[in-house]
Amino acid sequence: MEPESNQPAVPDPRAASEVPSGETPCIVVTGLRKRFSDGEVLRGIDLVIRRGELVGFTGRSGSGKSTLLHILGGLDRGYEGKVSLLGQDLATLSDRALANLRNRHIGFVFQAFHLLTHLSCLDNVLLPNAFAQEPLGRMQAEERAMAALTRVGLADRRHSRPSELSGGQKQRVAIARALLFQPEVLLCDEPTGNLDDFTGQQIIDLFVELNRDGLTMVLVTHEPRVAQATTRLLSLQNGLMVPPQSLEPSR
Amino acid sequence: MTGRQAAALLIRSLQRAPRSFALSVFGIAVGISVLGFFLALSLGMQKRVLSRIFPSDRIEVVQQKASVDQGGLGALGALGALLGGPQQLGNDVIAKLRSHPDVEAVYPRLKVAFPVRGWGGERIVGKPIYTDLPIDGIDPQAVSEVTVPWAFKDYVSDKNPFCTSDQNCQSGWFCSWDINKCEPPVPVIISPTLLEFYNGSFARMYGLPRLSGFLVGQLRGMTATAELGKSFISRRESGKPRQRKLVLVGVSDRAQPFGLTVPLPYVQRWNAEYAGERAASEYSSLTVQVRPGRSVTRIVELVRKLGYSIEDNGAEQAGLAVLLMTALFVLVSLSTLVVAALNIAHTFFRAIAERRHELGVMRAVGASQADILLLVLGEAGCVGLCGGLVGLLLARLAGLGIDYLSRTALPDFPFKPSSYFWFAPELLLALLLFSVTICLLGALLPARAAARQSPAEALTAK
Structure with missing residues (x-):
């Protein structure tokens, strides 16, 4: 357990990037605080992420990186402060509206892949369509899913079960699932944490490619090579945003 | 989703x-x-x-029994019964019951009030059975089943031809020698209960054929002889004994469970002749048919209010x-x-x-x-x-x-x-x-x- 600091939250100038006038930022966080039963994890985060950025969060275990990512993605609603995603205040959305936002506009990639083991790769990629308010027809959805699988290089494994895939392949399927509805934001929590160096690099290259195509990405990582791929690197320490120390973005 | x-x-x-x-x-x-x-x-x-x-869609209304072991109106009715005798089941009660919205029909029933004996049944057991006959009369309207070869109705008429022997009458008719008139045999129905009793006990005990379906059909038209005013069991005789031919015309659950059931007018005439006018004008019971889907409860209440009882046949228990x-x-x-x-x-x-x-x-x-x-x-x-x-x-x-x-x-x-x-x-x-x-x-x-x-x-x- 990291020691808690009682100092007031100090906004980090790196946390706010310049947003051209007239453009709605992709994510705006103001005074974000999050408390669990064992203490405060986020203690006043202010953050603006522009569209098309590839932002990385670093920090030690327990610094609040994943919690912040969950809040940004509308997976965790018990917080203080304001979080806007694509111009919508997440706290004011109903459960259904928030689910729809996650379904259509946000993609998630997790360290543990979180594929449904009883479904094929294709069906895993199609999963978001099952919960869409206006689902695509079977043919159209499959076309999209196949396009996503092709993009991650796994079109030929569409009928395979996750248990038949390597770690890298599983993560690619998870990325394809996140891309089904061509979201505006991709939130990734330690996406290469369970992968070897070579496979991890392949995933990073894929992220860079996706970001070049205009996808806004937020990565939580503590791996230098992932950090180097970001366009902006932010660091969390004791629930506060601080200047990054050892990890520097390369781009 | x-x-x-x-x-x-x-x-x-x-x-x-x-x-x-x-x-x-x-x-x-x-x-x-x-x-x-x-x-x-x-x-x-x-x-x-x-x-x-x-049957749960009908009740049998009888005269109030002289019992005070009932509450409310039942006790009052019983008291009335003790003081002035039981209220009679007549046409006025039938009219009151028929006016109830839950009642589909009311059929009077009258028991023969004098001894009757009979013989027949050769077609079943090979030789005639001699027995006293419990006979009920029921309103012919109550029987909706198809009855053959004769309709279940009263065939006695002043227009029936004069005769001195059966040969004077058309085929299937008999000469009632006491009145010198040709008459068809008296149509008789029996109950399924009697058939079940015969099949389940009697036929098994004596190795006789079971009666069901086709065989029951075969028995239709079977005749027997009834002698009114005489008994094999009792010495009591009433009136001048005379014989009538009976013909089995069908099986109906409107028939009395153990005995023969004939059209009501026959019993009314016979009772008047052998047991007096009162025995002909007062019904033994009334069968009240409840409308489909209606409850018997309200009718039972009305019956008790009128001062009558429901025959306890054990159904409730x-x-x-x-x-x-x-x-x-x-x-x-x-x-x-x-x-x-x-x-x-x-x-x-x-x-x-x-x-x-x-x-x-x-x-x-x-x-x-x-x-x-x-x-x-x-x-x-x-x-x-x-x-x-x-x-x-x-x-x-x-x-x-x-x-x-x-x-x-x-x-x-x-x-x-x-x-x-x-x-x-x-x-x-x-x-x-x-x-x-x-x-x-x-x-x-x-x-x-x-x-x-x-x-x-x-x-x-x-």
Whole structure:
């Protein structure tokens, strides 16, 4: 357990990037605080992420990186402060509206892949369509899913079960699932944490490619090579945003 | 989430853990099969046995019995009966009962009030049977069954031709020598109860042929002779004995259970001649036919208010006995189902704990709380539906087995049914709904817990 600091939250100038006038930022966080039963994890985060950025969060275990990512993605609603995603205040959305936002506009990639083991790769990629308010027809959805699988290089494994895939392949399927509805934001929590160096690099290259195509990405990582791929690197320490120390973005 | 999407997810989810699904289905199936078995048995006993012995859509109104062991109006009626004699069953009572909205029809019944003996039955046992005859007269309107070869009606008329012997009469008619008139034989109906008694006891005891279906048809037109005013048992004689031919025209549950039933006018004339005018004008009882779907309760109240009684034929007690037995077994079945529902709840709580990550992923890709609730309850509903179907199938098979054993291993007895069970469509539907409801109730708390858990917590749970 990291020691808690009682100092007031100090906004980090790196946390706010310049947003051209007239453009709605992709994510705006103001005074974000999050408390669990064992203490405060986020203690006043202010953050603006522009569209098309590839932002990385670093920090030690327990610094609040994943919690912040969950809040940004509308997976965790018990917080203080304001979080806007694509111009919508997440706290004011109903459960259904928030689910729809996650379904259509946000993609998630997790360290543990979180594929449904009883479904094929294709069906895993199609999963978001099952919960869409206006689902695509079977043919159209499959076309999209196949396009996503092709993009991650796994079109030929569409009928395979996750248990038949390597770690890298599983993560690619998870990325394809996140891309089904061509979201505006991709939130990734330690996406290469369970992968070897070579496979991890392949995933990073894929992220860079996706970001070049205009996808806004937020990565939580503590791996230098992932950090180097970001366009902006932010660091969390004791629930506060601080200047990054050892990890520097390369781009 | 559309219904189709939900169904596809449900099927895949159930396919993933077939063993757990099968166990849950089995638990429900056992409870539903036991419940269905006993409910169908109870309905079958009511419909196929009790209703034949004690028809529930009619009541028999009789004179007030001299008993003070009744409350309210019944006691007053009994007091009146003690002071001034019982109120007579006449046409005024029939009119009052017929005016009740729940009453479809009222048919008077009159017992022969003097000795009658008879002989016949050669076509059944090979030689004539001699016996005293209990005879009832009933309003011919009460008999709706087809009667052949003669209609069930009064054939006596002043226009009947004069005769001195049977040869003077047309075929099938007989000469009533006391009045020198040709008359058809008196049409007689017997009750199914009498047939059941004959088949279940008499035929078996004496090795006689069973009477049913075709054979009963063959017996129609069988004649016998009745001698009015004479008895084989009693020395009491009343009036001038004379003979009448009787002809069996059919089987009807309107006939008295043990005896012969003829059209009412015959008995009225005979009673007037042999037992006096009063015996001809006062009915022995009134059969009140209740309209379909109406309750007899209000009619019973009216009957008691008018100062009459309902003939106690044991139906109430028999029905109560069946109801109590059914209630006992239903309780046992329900306790089985409660255990099954608790098992469902436990299974789903465990399954949800095991599937936290999966549910978290679903929330992450767009499932709302309602979607998760629907999915979990949908799985429970599938367990209920499959458990219900399997349970009903088991109950039906058990019923068929019991019926088969009854047919092959049990001797005949009165009112032995071809099946003891009645799997009414409404019962099957109700049990299926019940099965699904039990499972939904069992899974409700786990489903709510699954829907309410934070997606972030679900995804990060160890």
